[in-house]
Amino acid sequence: MLEIRRLSLRHPAPLHDIDFACTAGEVTVILGPNGAGKSTLLHAIGGYYPAAVGEILLAGEPLVGIDAARLASCRALIEQHPARPAGMRVADLLHIGVAQADRAMLAQALDLCGCQTLLARDCASLSGGELQRVHLARVLHQLLASKAAQRYLLLDEPTAALDIGAANQQLAILRQLAQRWQLGMVAVLHDVNLALRHADKVLLLKDGMQIAHGDTAQVMTQSRLEQVYDTRLTELGDGHGQRAFIAC
Amino acid sequence: MSARTLLILLASLTGLAFFISLLAGEHAAARLAALFALPGHDALERELLLALRLPRVVSAAAAGALLATAGLAIQARFHNDLAEPGLIGISGGAALAAALALAARWPTLAVSIAAFGGALAALLLVSHLARGRATATLILAGVAVNALCGSLLTLLISTLPDGALRSVTFWLMGSFAGSDGRQAWLLALLAVTVTVALQHQGRFLQALQLGDRAAFYSGFNVGRNGAVTIALAALAAGVVVSQCGMVGFVGLMAPHILRRLTGLHLPTLLKLAPLAGALLTLLADLAARELLYPAELPVGVITSLAGAPFFLYLLTRKQPTHA
Numbered sequence: 402m403l404e405i406r407r408l409s410l411r412h413p414a415p416l417h418d419i420d421f422a423c424t425a426g427e428v429t430v431i432l433g434p435n436g437a438g439k440s441t442l443l444h445a446i447g448g449y450y451p452a453a454v455g456e457i458l459l460a461g462e463p464l465v466g467i468d469a470a471r472l473a474s475c476r477a478l479i480e481q482h483p484a485r486p487a488g489m490r491v492a493d494l495l496h497i498g499v500a501q502a503d504r505a506m507l508a509q510a511l512d513l514c515g516c517q518t519l520l521a522r523d524c525a526s527l528s529g530g531e532l533q534r535v536h537l538a539r540v541l542h543q544l545l546a547s548k549a550a551q552r553y554l555l556l557d558e559p560t561a562a563l564d565i566g567a568a569n570q571q572l573a574i575l576r577q578l579a580q581r582w583q584l585g586m587v588a589v590l591h592d593v594n595l596a597l598r599h600a601d602k603v604l605l606l607k608d609g610m611q612i613a614h615g616d617t618a619q620v621m622t623q624s625r626l627e628q629v630y631d632t633r634l635t636e637l638g639d640g641h642g643q644r645a646f647i648a649c
Numbered sequence: 650m651s652a653r654t655l656l657i658l659l660a661s662l663t664g665l666a667f668f669i670s671l672l673a674g675e676h677a678a679a680r681l682a683a684l685f686a687l688p689g690h691d692a693l694e695r696e697l698l699l700a701l702r703l704p705r706v707v708s709a710a711a712a713g714a715l716l717a718t719a720g721l722a723i724q725a726r727f728h729n730d731l732a733e734p735g736l737i738g739i740s741g742g743a744a745l746a747a748a749l750a751l752a753a754r755w756p757t758l759a760v761s762i763a764a765f766g767g768a769l770a771a772l773l774l775v776s777h778l779a780r781g782r783a784t785a786t787l788i789l790a791g792v793a794v795n796a797l798c799g800s801l802l803t804l805l806i807s808t809l810p811d812g813a814l815r816s817v818t819f820w821l822m823g824s825f826a827g828s829d830g831r832q833a834w835l836l837a838l839l840a841v842t843v844t845v846a847l848q849h850q851g852r853f854l855q856a857l858q859l860g861d862r863a864a865f866y867s868g869f870n871v872g873r874n875g876a877v878t879i880a881l882a883a884l885a886a887g888v889v890v891s892q893c894g895m896v897g898f899v900g901l902m903a904p905h906i907l908r909r910l911t912g913l914h915l916p917t918l919l920k921l922a923p924l925a926g927a928l929l930t931l932l933a934d935l936a937a938r939e940l941l942y943p944a945e946l947p948v949g950v951i952t953s954l955a956g957a958p959f960f961l962y963l964l965t966r967k968q969p970t971h972a
Binding site: 444447448449468469470471472473474476477478480483484486487488489490493494497498500523543 | 852855856858859860862863865866867868869870908912913914
């Protein structure tokens with residue numbers, strides 16, 4: 402289990418008293434308006450920003466006591482704008498962060514992310530969507546090649562470069578991955594409807610404060626989202642349990 | 650071109666350039682006989698070959714290997730294709746510290762240590778000034794540090810007597826002419842040490858091409874590995890400056906040519922860079938000796954004549970980008 406216990410941070414964005422947990426096979430989505438501290442929280446969970454107060458535990462062990470190499474075997478993160486290193490072949494990019502390459506796992510990761518045909522390409526020549534898929538395959542290889550008992554994937558706006566169909570497909574793939582390999586996932590999203598459809602748990606964040614955390618259906622109510630985003634919303638339903646929100 | 654093919658090609662060309670450089674000149678046939686101690690060879694020629702020409706060629710090859718490796722490591726660490734020891738102030742800092750040590754009549758090893766200190770101080774200053782700013786800031790900060798070191802060096806030189814002035818000026822322009830066995834050993838040993846040590850940073854430097862933060866998430870202690878990389882690059886560039894003066898642009902040209910030929914894969918580039926650097930300086934030293942024979946040019950003049958247009962070409966081709 403990945404436990405965030407009463408976490409507070411001052412820099413680069415303030416966070417106050419964040420407290421939640423993510424378990425294996427579960428997708429947790431962090432939602433909130435711009436400047437709420439979503440990316441800062443994700444990078445704190447990844448161990449990049451040390452907690453000023455509180456602690457983060459990975460399988461019961463404080464994150465600060467785990468060295469970078471061991472940490473990389475049990476958690477990986479895709480940044481909001483993943484790098485596009487000119488001159489680097491996709492095949493080489495896929496081995497970054499992997500101490501011992503695992504061909505079988507890499508083949509599965511490539512298959513799931515649809516990157517088999519991209520191996521010989523220069524990263525600079527990839528489209529936004531292709532780049533996202535390649536980086537997803539890279540971090541999957543990083544996690545799956547390790548034999549860590551618990552593995553977590555952190556994603557900062559993984560659908561930012563994608564159109565609505567590709568974004569939906571991407572999140573469906575991520576969900577499938579979480580269940581197939583029992584990966585715990587924490588993703589920052591902007592689109593409340595994508596979160597509504599694909600998240601198991603949702604954490605609502607505003608001005609660095611945790612507004613709510615829990616099961617998606619329970620947390621994502623109209624009134625709570627209106628409070629978080631400071632805007633009027635209308636809730637739509639298809640009569641079969643599918644919900645969506647649009648701004649008025 | 651595959652990395653393996655390039656490695657074989659570069660090793661062959663470097664070996665050939667080493668051999669030609671060893672024998673080139675007026676008495677090439679006599680040197681060849683002396684080198685292999687053929688029957689009837691001139692004993693004096695053999696002695697001169699082993700005492701003067703061999704150390705010079707070894708020094709040139711080792712210095713080139715060190716400069717190219719240092720250039721590649723710095724470019725990778727700072728995500729800046731245009732970073733080069735001579736351009737970002739490392740050589741300037743090393744030259745000033747080495748000149749001060751020379752003026753104080755310190756022994757050879759102490760001069761090298763002082764040059765390493767000067768190189769490291771300049772590199773830390775420049776990287777501190779450029780931290781969090783646009784990639785071009787690194788080059789601009791290097792220009793400022795170079796200008797400062799150059800002024801202080803001129804001030805120092807102006808206090809020297811005429812004879813010392815001439816030798817220091819020639820040293821500053823870069824030359825392998827005065828190489829002796831001790832210098833050749835020092836540079837060769839350092840080239841092997843730095844090359845092997847930087848091979849261990851290959852995976853880190855490759856991850857760094859995704860950015861400092863991504864390198865951390867890929868399992869690297871960016872602070873520690875970065876410090877090791879910087880220290881090795883400063884050691885390489887500093888000692889070369891202290892022993893051979895300013896041999897500019899090798900650290901820029903070699904990595905660029907290799908990246909163009911094999912792509913961006915740091916573990917491979919770190920294997921190839923020493924060979925490419927050695928090849929460039931061996932050819933430059935050969936040109937410095939032969940172009941105006943019997944007069945000799947400083948090797949730094951040759952590398953700058955080739956490197957400065959190369960730098961301008963890179964500038965016009967694109968903006969400094971993430972490596």
